[in-house]
Amino acid sequence: MSAQNITDKPATPSRRDFLRVASLGIAVPVATAALAACKSEEAPKPAAAAAPAAGPHADSNHSGGTTAAHPRTPAEIRAAADEMDKHHEAGIKSFPAKTEGKGNQILQPRVENGVKVFEITASKLQWEIEPGKLVEAFAYNGQVPGPQIRVTEGDRVRVIIKNQLEQSTAVHFHGVITPNDQDGVPFITQPPIKPGDTYTYEFTAKNAGSHMYHSHHNAAEQVGKGLLGAFLILPRRPRAIERADVDYVMVINDGSHGYTLNGKSFPATEPIVCKLGQRVRVRFMNEGMMIHPMHLHGMHMTVIDKDGYPQPMPWKCDTLNVAPGERWDVMIEADNPGVWAFHCHILPHAETPNGMFGMVTALIVEK
Ligand SMILES: [Cu+2]
Structure with missing residues (x-):
């Protein structure tokens, strides 16, 4: 289960502590009211869960905190719970934790003869997912998600993709209604964009809405590693x-x-x-x-x-x-x-x- 790949990480918090978030400067009384509502969600776990260094299978290594040799005393149970809670609290207190890099930033186009032109470069880099945890990413313009593209219904749009990856790629505008040859699927509507090459897409943004753009080549890897972004077509007449x-x-x-x-x-x-x-x-x-x-x-x-x-x-x-x-x-x-x-x-x-x-x-x- 892939969840386990990312569970061996430090400290993070319970719902109850979350609502305190004192570091955010939010009025405590509000959070206090919410606490009561959340309390039932925090049924104490078996003592196993109190082992803070344990991985996701911690619970299966224990059986409710007792062994034949040594039933735990109330003080020991309390200490273990405190230890576990400490890790939850530390995670909450650090939110929102600072990391290098911010994705999904709005990309301003340049306008050429009435066409909104967006330039995007795909490249490989290290991306900080959470403090101190770097992963290999494929990014558009150095961001994961890639820069947010916002256009208005009816706009003529040109997206120029430069491929600096060590594999071919292509860009599909997911949800956007384009002419067939702008659909971005290698060997169906275009050749793959080879490493080092540049490719240009152009179409009129017809259907308003929240759409996306992402790789459509070796996509399980490329999208998984970050070749994706939001493509918003804002309506001419908002509701x-x-x-x-x-x-x-x-x-x-x-x-x-x-x-x-x-x-x-x-x-x-x-x-x-x-x-x-x-x-x-x-x-x-x-x-x-x-x-x-x-x-x-x-x-x-x-x-x-x-x-x-x-x-x-x-x-x-x-x-x-x-x-x-x-x-x-x-x-x-x-x-x-x-x-x-x-x-x-x-x-x-x-x-x-x-x-x-x-x-x-x-x-x-x-x-
Ligand atoms: Cu989920």
Whole structure:
């Protein structure tokens, strides 16, 4: 199970501690109220879980904290729990942890004769997933996810790709309706872009919505290592329901970098910050190979778009399955102040006995 590749990592936290996040300067009383609600989720684990250095199989090595030779005393159980909690707390306290490199930054085009031109270079580099953990990445313009491309419905768009990798590649504009020869699939619509070569895509951005761009060549490796990004086509006439104060793209991935949100694993993930009363749009995009049910604490989400297409009737949820290749747009009315956990609810993607990791971030609603 690939989860284990990324569970041998230090400290991360429990939901309860998460909500404290004193370092974020959020009012403690808010978090306190939330604690009660979360408490039942924290049923104490068998003592095994208290062994902080243990890996994901820790529980199977123990049997409820007792052995025939030595039943543990209440003091020993307490000490073990304290030890475990210490690791959870350390992870939370370090959130959002600083790392080198930030992906998903908006790329400004240059305009040539009315065409929006984006230049993108694919290259190999080391990427810091969480503090001190470097992985080999394939990146567009040195970022994982690659730079965010934003155009408007009807724009003429040119994307120039320079391949500095040691393997061929190609770019597919996922969800974007293009002429066939701009679809980016080697041997179906174009030759592969060889190492050292440059290739140009050009099309008119017809269908508004939250789309993606990614490699479509040796993609399990190339997309897993980071050749992906958001491609937004903004509508000419936005609907009232999509008016947002904060517009946040959350790219989900689960390739060789482990479980990541925008190229980072908790506690290096980025919180979404807004003010009480604001409207937050989150655009979930799954570039991975597994379904991730994304769960927001404290508020519901109103689903407005699927793959860029407006829902016939917006609908509410607090947990939303995001399958590979899917994009889901949700609106959140930030009416409940505090620091709210926001995470994948397949728990091995989000938490170990040592605390939270991977697909965890927070929605911070400031008063
Ligand atoms: Cu998940």
